[in-house]
Amino acid sequence: MTSLAVVPGDGIGPEVTREALRVLETIAPAYDLTFTTTEYDLGARRYHASGETLPDAVLEEIRGHDAILLGAVGDPSVPSGVLERGLLLRLRFELDHYVNLRPSKLFTGVPSPLRDPGEIDFVVVREGTEGPYVGNGGALRVGTPHEIATEVSVNTAFGVERVVRDAFARAAARPRKKLTLVHKNNVLVHAGHLWSRTVDRVAQEFPDIAVDYLHVDAATIFLATDPARFDVVVTDNLFGDIITDLAAAITGGIGLAASGNVNPDHTAPSMFEPVHGSAPDIAGQSKADPTAAILSTVLLLDHLGHADAAHDVQQAAEADIAERGSAPRRTEEVGEAIAARVAEGVRVG
Amino acid sequence: MTSLAVVPGDGIGPEVTREALRVLETIAPAYDLTFTTTEYDLGARRYHASGETLPDAVLEEIRGHDAILLGAVGDPSVPSGVLERGLLLRLRFELDHYVNLRPSKLFTGVPSPLRDPGEIDFVVVREGTEGPYVGNGGALRVGTPHEIATEVSVNTAFGVERVVRDAFARAAARPRKKLTLVHKNNVLVHAGHLWSRTVDRVAQEFPDIAVDYLHVDAATIFLATDPARFDVVVTDNLFGDIITDLAAAITGGIGLAASGNVNPDHTAPSMFEPVHGSAPDIAGQSKADPTAAILSTVLLLDHLGHADAAHDVQQAAEADIAERGSAPRRTEEVGEAIAARVAEGVRVG
Ligand SMILES: CC(C)[C@H](C(=O)O)[C@@H](O)C(=O)O
Numbered sequence: 001m002t003s004l005a006v007v008p009g010d011g012i013g014p015e016v017t018r019e020a021l022r023v024l025e026t027i028a029p030a031y032d033l034t035f036t037t038t039e040y041d042l043g044a045r046r047y048h049a050s051g052e053t054l055p056d057a058v059l060e061e062i063r064g065h066d067a068i069l070l071g072a073v074g075d076p077s078v079p080s081g082v083l084e085r086g087l088l089l090r091l092r093f094e095l096d097h098y099v100n101l102r103p104s105k106l107f108t109g110v111p112s113p114l115r116d117p118g119e120i121d122f123v124v125v126r127e128g129t130e131g132p133y134v135g136n137g138g139a140l141r142v143g144t145p146h147e148i149a150t151e152v153s154v155n156t157a158f159g160v161e162r163v164v165r166d167a168f169a170r171a172a173a174r175p176r177k178k179l180t181l182v183h184k185n186n187v188l189v190h191a192g193h194l195w196s197r198t199v200d201r202v203a204q205e206f207p208d209i210a211v212d213y214l215h216v217d218a219a220t221i222f223l224a225t226d227p228a229r230f231d232v233v234v235t236d237n238l239f240g241d242i243i244t245d246l247a248a249a250i251t252g253g254i255g256l257a258a259s260g261n262v263n264p265d266h267t268a269p270s271m272f273e274p275v276h277g278s279a280p281d282i283a284g285q286s287k288a289d290p291t292a293a294i295l296s297t298v299l300l301l302d303h304l305g306h307a308d309a310a311h312d313v314q315q316a317a318e319a320d321i322a323e324r325g326s327a328p329r330r331t332e333e334v335g336e337a338i339a340a341r342v343a344e345g346v347r348v349g
Numbered sequence: 350m351t352s353l354a355v356v357p358g359d360g361i362g363p364e365v366t367r368e369a370l371r372v373l374e375t376i377a378p379a380y381d382l383t384f385t386t387t388e389y390d391l392g393a394r395r396y397h398a399s400g401e402t403l404p405d406a407v408l409e410e411i412r413g414h415d416a417i418l419l420g421a422v423g424d425p426s427v428p429s430g431v432l433e434r435g436l437l438l439r440l441r442f443e444l445d446h447y448v449n450l451r452p453s454k455l456f457t458g459v460p461s462p463l464r465d466p467g468e469i470d471f472v473v474v475r476e477g478t479e480g481p482y483v484g485n486g487g488a489l490r491v492g493t494p495h496e497i498a499t500e501v502s503v504n505t506a507f508g509v510e511r512v513v514r515d516a517f518a519r520a521a522a523r524p525r526k527k528l529t530l531v532h533k534n535n536v537l538v539h540a541g542h543l544w545s546r547t548v549d550r551v552a553q554e555f556p557d558i559a560v561d562y563l564h565v566d567a568a569t570i571f572l573a574t575d576p577a578r579f580d581v582v583v584t585d586n587l588f589g590d591i592i593t594d595l596a597a598a599i600t601g602g603i604g605l606a607a608s609g610n611v612n613p614d615h616t617a618p619s620m621f622e623p624v625h626g627s628a629p630d631i632a633g634q635s636k637a638d639p640t641a642a643i644l645s646t647v648l649l650l651d652h653l654g655h656a657d658a659a660h661d662v663q664q665a666a667e668a669d670i671a672e673r674g675s676a677p678r679r680t681e682e683v684g685e686a687i688a689a690r691v692a693e694g695v696r697v698g
């Protein structure tokens with residue numbers, strides 16, 4: 001039995017989460033899986049009602065689950081940063097999601113904004129618990145002409161090495177066996193050199209992985225001009241945030257981009273969520289594309305050791321993507337279509 | 350008489366600088382300008398010969414000039430960060446280049462990697478003296494499993510307000526009158542909110558400027574999918590570094606991207622340089638495209654109050670770009686062609 005903590009969240013979050021769960025329910029019997037779900041009301045609504053973002057007791061309850069499925073959090077009515085830092089990032093940090101996994105693939109049938117995208121199929125291993133995201137900043141004399149605001153990026157050998165090792169292991173499991181470190185070690189010399197030295201050292205244990213390095217600014221150029229060059233990218237929390245949105249854009253948009261906030265050591269539940277936000281402008285209208293949420297369940301299944309089930313869902317989603325036209329479909333139509341393919345594929349297989 | 354400190358630098362730096370100077374020499378007589386140049390040997394060669402990056406005495410000499418023309422610095426033989434921090438960033442910081450100006454325009458005749466780029470014509474006003482670039486980082490227990498490396502982003506009301514004001518003034522002088530703040534204020538809440546509050550406040554003095562805000566990750570999406578939406582972008586030092594390389598990529602590559610490190614108060618010389626690096630792989634072969642260096646002289650002329658001369662060079666460069674085919678031309682051919690157009694245009698005008 002697999003227990004899922006479900007955080008539908010705000011805006012389109014509940015709608016896309018529903019479809020992700022539909023697909024999980026559909027795949028379950030074929031692989032003898034049973035999912036139990038506990039829904040947690042977290043996000044803007046709860047914040048407005050109670051001022052709470054993530055109460056300690058709720059965090060502890062969530063911690064007792066096997067995995068977390070998250071829709072989207074955030075609403076313009078909440079000051080910027082409150083839910084991001086208080087809920088989303090708190091979950092990532094408290095549950096030690098040090099591998100923020102973001103695959104980018106240009107699926108058959110999906111138009112890229114690039115004229116000549118080539119075969120895009122890479123995965124970004126974004127560090128999830130350090131870097132400029134640690135929240136070690138502060139401000140003095142706020143609102144005066146003498147205000148000073150700082151943000152501290154914290155990087156440790158421990159934190160960098162574990163995510164770098166994870167990235168090498170993923171590169172070793174892929175056919176192209178390539179790993180690119182993305183940082184800015186010519187300016188952020190302390191953090192950057194820690195990253196570079198760590199990659200160089202771990203690389204010695206992986207002699208058949210081809211390793212290269214790109215400054216983050218140059219990486220964006222290659223994402224626009226030659227994204228097929230990438231296989232596995234390992235990078236820090238902030239650079240990973242930036243380049244994965246760009247990666248989503250060139251592969252057809254964040255409507256298709258899945259992510260896993262992974263604790264590879266399984267010391268706490270990992271969390272799976274679409275890269276897109278809560279899109280309040282289209283919320284409640286069945287206009288949201290649930291594909292990214294559904295693809296996030298692929299990462300969830302894989303993380304929980306159900307690689308075959310993950311494969312089936314991925315195939316079903318890709319088949320749907322390949323055959324969907326440009327006519328808009330309702331959120332549940334997409335979910336039903338992919339679930340139907342899952343059911344079919346499972347019956348045949 | 351205008352005194353230029355010329356820093357040709359490394360790799361293709363000297364080649365492209367030569368062409369930029371050729372164009373300046375050509376435009377000069379028509380506008381009664383006289384340029385005197387002092388060349389400074391700074392970069393990898395000097396570093397290897399003497400260990401020096403930017404001796405204080407040289408900095409003081411450079412300070413006595415009206416402007417600086419820089420080619421490119423950097424070489425793989427020098428540890429990453431040494432020349433960047435010790436020379437390039439030191440010049441930007443010591444000479445208070447708080448406006449790092451980076452226009453992005455998709456010129457007629459230039460292919461974009463985007464399928465449907467639209468009319469790209471915006472300028473990024475990148476802060477140049479604060480943020481994560483300040484070098485306020487450090488490391489402990491380097492090389493041990495207990496290493497910790499930090500990078501501190503420092504942001505002040507003084508520093509943010511002056512660059513924001515500059516950006517608003519530039520937006521006011523452009524037909525579309527739009528300004529976009531790019532930051533990450535939902536995560537880097539202290540720095541981000543200082544930026545947001547400052548933009549909101551200054552905006553009240555510019556009621557006819559339309560202002561919006563984008564997280565840096567979302568900004569990269571728009572640069573890939575709808576770059577024509579941008580007019581003036583104001584952003585911090587690191588985000589500006591990243592998005593201007595992407596902006597260069599979508600407008601045909603860093604071979605065409607100019608930049609000005611501007612001290613708008615004229616308390617020290619401003620510095621003009623192509624966005625590209627030293628490209629050691631093609632150095633000395635006359636393969637480098639000097640267009641970005643030449644377009645940087647447009648920013649130089651403009652900054653020194655010679656708007657008409659700047660306009661002429663811009664027109665000449667754009668005309669050359671529009672008519673150059675895809676056949677490779679030697680560095681000096683491009684310089685000569687643009688200089689010839691300048692001479693011609695000047696004669697006609
Ligand atoms: C919402 C925000 C805090 C988050 C991040 O910056 O990590 C988002 O952009 C993402 O990429 O998941």
Ligand SMILES: CC(C)[C@H](C(=O)O)[C@@H](O)C(=O)O
Pocket residue numbers: 186187217433434437438590624
């Ligand atoms: C070389 C490097 C220090 C520099 C920067 O990061 O500013 C470059 O990338 C640029 O954009 O001018």
